[in-house]
Each structure stands twice: as C-alpha cells, then as structure tokens.
Amino acid sequence: MIKREWIYAWALLLPAFVFLITFTHLPAVQTLLNSFWTTPKGRRASVFTGLGNYEQMLTDPIFIKAMVNSAIYAAITIPASIVLALVMALLVHRSFRGVGLMRMSFFTPTVLPLIAVANIWLFFYAPGFGLIDQIRLFFGLPSANYAGQPDTALYSVAIVAIWKEAGFFMIFFLAALQTVPQTLREAAAIEGCSRWTFFRRVTLPLIMPTTLFVSVNAVINAFRLVDHVFVMTKGGPDNASMLLLYYIYETGFRFWDTAYAAALTVVLIAILGVVGIGQFFIADKRVHYK
Amino acid sequence: MHKSQDPIQITSVSRAFGETHALKDVSVCLQPGAFSVLLGPSGCGKSTLLRLIAGLDQQTSGTIHIGAKEVTGTSPNDRNVSMVFQSYALFPHLNVAENILFGLKVRKTPKAERTQRLTRVAEMMGLSALLDRKPAQLSGGQQQRVALARAVISERPICLMDEPLSNLDAKLRTEMRVELRALQQQLGLTVVYVTHDQVEAMTMADQIIVMNQGRIEQTGTPHDIYTRPATTFTAGFIGTPPMALFDPADLADGPLPDVRQPHLIGLRAEDMHVAPSGPSARITGVEYLGADRLVSATAGQTRFIMRMPAAAPVPPSEFPLGWSPEAVSVFATNGQRLTQYDFPTPSLAQKDTTHETA
Ligand SMILES: Nc1ncnc2c1ncn2[C@@H]1O[C@H](COP(=O)(O)OP(=O)(O)OP(=O)(O)O)[C@@H](O)[C@H]1O
Ligand SMILES: [Mg+2]
Numbered sequence: 001m002i003k004r005e006w007i008y009a010w011a012l013l014l015p016a017f018v019f020l021i022t023f024t025h026l027p028a029v030q031t032l033l034n035s036f037w038t039t040p041k042g043r044r045a046s047v048f049t050g051l052g053n054y055e056q057m058l059t060d061p062i063f064i065k066a067m068v069n070s071a072i073y074a075a076i077t078i079p080a081s082i083v084l085a086l087v088m089a090l091l092v093h094r095s096f097r098g099v100g101l102m103r104m105s106f107f108t109p110t111v112l113p114l115i116a117v118a119n120i121w122l123f124f125y126a127p128g129f130g131l132i133d134q135i136r137l138f139f140g141l142p143s144a145n146y147a148g149q150p151d152t153a154l155y156s157v158a159i160v161a162i163w164k165e166a167g168f169f170m171i172f173f174l175a176a177l178q179t180v181p182q183t184l185r186e187a188a189a190i191e192g193c194s195r196w197t198f199f200r201r202v203t204l205p206l207i208m209p210t211t212l213f214v215s216v217n218a219v220i221n222a223f224r225l226v227d228h229v230f231v232m233t234k235g236g237p238d239n240a241s242m243l244l245l246y247y248i249y250e251t252g253f254r255f256w257d258t259a260y261a262a263a264l265t266v267v268l269i270a271i272l273g274v275v276g277i278g279q280f281f282i283a284d285k286r287v288h289y290k
Numbered sequence: 291m292h293k294s295q296d297p298i299q300i301t302s303v304s305r306a307f308g309e310t311h312a313l314k315d316v317s318v319c320l321q322p323g324a325f326s327v328l329l330g331p332s333g334c335g336k337s338t339l340l341r342l343i344a345g346l347d348q349q350t351s352g353t354i355h356i357g358a359k360e361v362t363g364t365s366p367n368d369r370n371v372s373m374v375f376q377s378y379a380l381f382p383h384l385n386v387a388e389n390i391l392f393g394l395k396v397r398k399t400p401k402a403e404r405t406q407r408l409t410r411v412a413e414m415m416g417l418s419a420l421l422d423r424k425p426a427q428l429s430g431g432q433q434q435r436v437a438l439a440r441a442v443i444s445e446r447p448i449c450l451m452d453e454p455l456s457n458l459d460a461k462l463r464t465e466m467r468v469e470l471r472a473l474q475q476q477l478g479l480t481v482v483y484v485t486h487d488q489v490e491a492m493t494m495a496d497q498i499i500v501m502n503q504g505r506i507e508q509t510g511t512p513h514d515i516y517t518r519p520a521t522t523f524t525a526g527f528i529g530t531p532p533m534a535l536f537d538p539a540d541l542a543d544g545p546l547p548d549v550r551q552p553h554l555i556g557l558r559a560e561d562m563h564v565a566p567s568g569p570s571a572r573i574t575g576v577e578y579l580g581a582d583r584l585v586s587a588t589a590g591q592t593r594f595i596m597r598m599p600a601a602a603p604v605p606p607s608e609f610p611l612g613w614s615p616e617a618v619s620v621f622a623t624n625g626q627r628l629t630q631y632d633f634p635t636p637s638l639a640q641k642d643t644t645h646e647t648a
Binding site: 181183184186187188189190191192193194197201202205206 | 377397
C-alpha cells in the first residue's frame with residue numbers, strides 16, 4: 001500500500017515540478033552552459049570557448065565600470081535604506097496625532113511601481129523647472145542636471161532606490177519594535193537607563209533578526225532593482241550609472257550577445273550567493289533568536 | 291546600604307485615565323523597613339499605586355514623599371527604588387549575570403565592585419551555577435530569582451514588587467513566600483508588595499493595605515485586618531471562608547451587644563459552634579477538609595459557613611448556634627465598622643510576633 005501512496009504523492013507534486021524545472025532550473029542550467037560557448041551569429045555556429053567569456057570580462061571596460069558602480073551603489077543604498085528605515089520606524093513607533101498619516105506617507109513609495117517613482121524623481125531632478133532646480137534658483141545657485149551629469153548620475157539613481165526601499169523596510173522594523181515588551185523599557189527606566197542606552201543595549205540586539213532579514217533583502221535589491229535606471233539614465237551618461245544587471249540587459253537584449261550575457265548573469269548570481277550566505281553565517285553568531 | 295529610614299508618605303493621591311478613576315484620594319504611610327502589602331481584587335488600582343510610587347506613571351493630583359523629599363515629577367531613577375515585575379522583565383538576549391548587572395553597568399559602577407556584588411548576590415539567591423544561562427533556559431522560579439537578584443544588587447532601600455509570585459506553581463509560591471520574607475528581614479528592606487492573593491498578604495505582611503475600587507478600605511496588621519475588619523468589604527474579602535454577615539434578627543436571643551441603630555453582625559467561621567441553646571440554624575451542606583469540616587447552614591435569612599474540627603461530631607440538621615461574644619463585629623448599614631461595640635481584648639494589643647524570624 002505504501003507504493004500506492006508514493007504514486008499519489010508524486011502525482012500531486014508533478015505539476016509544481018514541471019513548472020519549476022521548465023521555468024527555473026532548466027534556464028539556470030542552460031545559462032551556465034551557454035556561458036561557456038560563443039554567441040551564434042548569422043551562419044557562424046556557436047563554438048565552445050571554455051572560460052573565454054569570463055576572460056573577456058577582465059578586459060571589458062564597461063563591465064569593470066558596471067562592477068565598480070554596482071559596488072558603490074550597494075555601499076550607498078544598503079546602509080542608507082536600512083538606517084533610514086530604522087529611523088522612520090522609531091519616529092512612528094509611538095502614539096501621537098497623525099501617526100497613521102505619517103506611517104502611510106512613509107510607506108507610500110513602496111506601493112508605487114518603481115517606474116512611476118522614477119518618473120516622479122525625474123521631475124524633481126529636471127534641470128530648469130524641476131523641484132530641486134527651482135529651490136537652487138531661488139537661492140541664486142546655478143541650474144544643475146543631477147541625473148544627466150556623469151559625476152552625479154549614479155548618486156541620483158541611488159537616492160531614488162533608497163527612497164523607494166526605506167518605507168518597505170520600515171514596516172519590518174516597526175513590527176519588530178512592537179515585539180519589544182514595554183516592561184523591559186520600564187525595568188530599564190528604574191535602573192536609570194537613558195533612552196539611547198536602552199536602544200543600544202536592548203532594542204537593537206532584540207531586533208537583530210529583523211535587521212539581518214532586511215539587510216539580506218537590501219543586498220538582493222541593490223543588484224536586482226534597476227527599473228528606474230531604464231527611465232532615468234539608461235546607464236548613462238557615458239556609463240556613469242551603468243549597473244551590473246542593466247549591463248546584462250543591454251548585452252543580452254540590445255546587442256544580442258547572449259553568451260556573454262549568460263556569463264555576466266553567472267557572475268551576478270555568484271556575487272549574490274556568496275554575499276547572502278556569508279551574511280547569514282557571520283551575523284548568525286551575533287543574532288539573538290527567541 | 292539597604293537599610294532605610296525613609297517612610298513613603300502618600301497624600302490625597304488620585305489617578306484618572308480619562309473617565310476611569312483608578313485611584314481616588316488615597317492617603318497612606320508606608321513604614322521604613324516594613325513589608326507592606328497592597329491587597330485587593332483585580333482592577334482596584336494596586337498596580338497603579340505602585341507605578342506612581344516607582345515614577346513610571348504620574349498622579350493626577352496629590353503628593354508622594356519618600357522621606358522628606360517630594361518625588362512628584364522626578365524620574366524613576368531619582369527615587370532610588372528597585373522593582374520586581376510580574377512578568378520579571380528580564381532581558382532575553384542577556385545572560386543571568388548581565389541581567390543582574392544591567393543597572394550597575396548603566397550607572398557606571400566600577401568593575402571590581404560589580405564583580406564583588408554579583409558574587410555575593412548570586413550566592414545569596416542560589417544563582418551561582420546559572421550565571422551563563424539565558425532567561426529562556428531557566429525555570430519560572432529561577433527567572434523569578436534573577437528578577438529579585440536584580441533588585442537586591444542595586445542595594446536600594448525600597449523594593450517595589452507587582453505580583454512577583456503569580457506565575458509560579460503553588461508549591462514554589464509557598465517556598466518563595468518564605469524566602470522573600472526572610473530576605474526582606476535580613477536586608478532591612480522597605481518592601482511594597484502588590485497581590486490579590488490574601489494568603490500571600492497574611493503570611494508576609496507587617497502592614498496590609500486593603501484596597502477596593504480605587505480607595506483604601508483599611509490599613510493594619512494581618513491580625514487587625516482579620517479579626518477587626520473595618521468595613522463589610524474587608525470582612526467579605528479576607529478569610530476563606532469570608533466573615534459571615536448576619537441580620538441581627540436572625541441571631542435574636544444570642545449574646546449580642548445592645549446596638550441602637552440598624553446594623554449587621556459579623557462572625558468568623560471558627561468563632562461559631564454548636565451551643566446547648568441559641569438561635570436555631572439549619573444545615574445545607576458539609577465539606578470535609580481533613581483537619582476541619584466546613585458546615586454550610588442558614589440562620590433565618592442568612593446563609594453562613596461554620597468551621598469545626600473534623601474530630602467533632604457532625605451537628606444534627608437543625609441545631610442551636612452559639613458564638614464567642616468577644617469575636618462579634620458590628621457594622622453599620624453603610625458598611626463601616628462600629629468600633630464602640632468592639633470587645634476590649636488585652637491580648638490583641640500585644641505586639642504581633644507571627645512573622646519574626648530569628
Ligand atoms: N494605562 C491605562 N489606561 C486606562 N486605564 C487604565 C490604565 N491602567 C490602569 N487602568 C485602569 O485603572 C484601574 C486599576 O488598574 P490597576 O492595573 O491598578 O489594577 P490592579 O489592582 O493592579 O489589578 P490586577 O490585580 O488585575 O493587576 C482599572 O480599572 C484599569 O482598567
Ligand atoms: Mg496589577
């Protein structure tokens with residue numbers, strides 16, 4: 001009879017397996033395999049090059065630029081969005097008039113599609129009549145084109161990502177803060193513990209699991225969220241805001257160099273895997289779980 | 291270091307939460323070095339009063355003095371009190387030692403002194419072997435001890451406790467009652483202890499403050515409160531079974547004081563007995579408790595419970611009720627005790643020595 005149950009079990013799992021394998025596992029394996037071959041062009045068939053595509057990266061200035069940009073972008077957006085989210089959560093983690101409105105306004109950017117967010121910010125950045133420029137002109141400063149200048153383009157897309165993400169992370173921090181019992185605060189107050197000390201010695205350690213979760217998400221998003229780059233800069237000017245994922249898109253779907261794009265994808269996944277797993281292992285020792 | 295000469299003087303304190311009046315014009319003096327228990331039913335304002343003393347909450351009106359100092363508006367830390375919470379409020383991410391030392395670290399006590407005090411307190415509380423454990427790895431009783439150790443190590447003269455034993459099982463609670471009382475005596479602490487368990491209050495207190503609906507009903511030694519309840523509320527709240535309250539008509543031709551106003555007669559279960567003659571009572575049930583028997587009966591319109599030794603024969607279904615005249619309490623119909631009818635008993639004036647521990 002056990003055999004019959006197994007057949008049922010496999011039959012029930014089959015549809016899920018079929019879809020997972022067809023749309024996730026096969027393409028992943030295919031991508032890995034493709035990265036060792038050249039892109040077929042016209043009558044020239046694809047040939048095996050081994051690590052040829054990977055060697056090409058080392059001499060590809062745009063790839064190097066994209067890697068550096070991605071590193072800067074991650075180094076800015078990850079800590080900034082986490083800290084901002086925590087500060088916002090602390091601000092609205094109490095009761096005062098209008099706290100509901102404040103929570104909602106912090107959370108709104110999360111609900112908006114990133115494309116829409118990017119359009120809003122394009123208006124802020126627009127030279128001449130944009131919000132920022134109007135303020136600059138009001139104070140007698142010269143007009144500036146933040147999204148359109150090579151030295152500021154990367155930072156202007158980073159700010160949009162922070163604005164978009166902080167609200168989302170805030171929700172997690174807010175939920176975590178609400179699990180810190182009020183009596184702990186009172187017990188600490190009796191001992192003469194200042195609010196800052198309490199935050200540092202008690203609140204922060206207690207919300208550490210959430211911080212870890214949020215930071216893993218922030219890392220993934222730093223490499224994954226590039227929608228606004230399409231709208232705002234298209235990686236330019238002069239590759240100033242070129243990010244790794246955007247470069248993969250350009251290589252694969254604008255220049256149709258699919259093999260090279262596959263190799264780039266493998267690099268991206270490797271980075272995410274190493275960073276993500278590393279985070280869990282390093283942080284796990286310092287996180288207190290209930 | 292612990293010993294305190296400062297009484298806690300509470301004068302006309304009220305606390306309202308919007309429409310709810312949690313405390314109404316409460317005045318009481320808590321003696322230094324004494325174990326004072328705030329006792330009352332759920333929702334009567336005990337925790338509210340304790341939190342006002344601690345400075346975790348502010349009164350709507352009235353004043354609180356600790357010693358000569360008016361503490362209204364000062365921070366909890368400035369009041370120099372320690373507190374044990376019902377939920378213990380241990381920091382879950384810190385181990386036992388760090389939990390106990392939390393306050394000293396915050397107040398920047400030198401390291402050498404911290405270590406020395408920790409060793410002593412851990413020894414005293416039987417926690418020496420558990421210092422590296424996290425609170426989640428401790429039993430309820432051990433967590434309770436850690437919470438207590440955190441209060442003791444502060445060496446503050448006043449310790450406030452809000453139902454610290456309510457999360458423990460019955461056996462552990464009995465043990466901890468004895469330990470707590472011994473600790474208080476040994477250190478000369480001023481303890482203010484909140485409970486709704488009258489056994490805890492009776493066994494530990496020097497002074498019981500009976501509260502009801504935001505007011506103080508009575509303040510006195512356990513003995514006073516038990517034998518001479520000041521109000522019918524206290525009479526009905528203290529004692530298992532509570533004091534029986536008779537319409538005097540139901541006790542006619544018994545030994546009663548001559549009261550010239552409408553009133554009620556209160557009698558404790560153990561002060562009644564089967565007499566050769568007296569007002570007649572009818573048995574409705576008998577409960578056997580091992581050493582005692584609780585006899586439920588009615589006399590006229592009044593239902594009451596009488597305690598008799600299990601060795602004594604069960605009374606017949608209809609019996610004459612007797613009582614000791616010196617045990618009679620007389621209450622006016624508004625619930626207040628009429629003290630002028632109290633039987634003068636010299637033994638009651640003696641010092642209550644039930645709790646003296648060597
Ligand atoms: N923060 C608050 N907001 C509104 N009402 C409150 C607040 N704290 C207490 N109360 C009210 O004040 C009254 C007294 O509460 P308190 O906590 O002092 O009771 P208690 O005697 O400690 O009861 P228990 O034995 O159940 O702990 C209750 O009616 C309660 O609902
Ligand atoms: Mg309470």
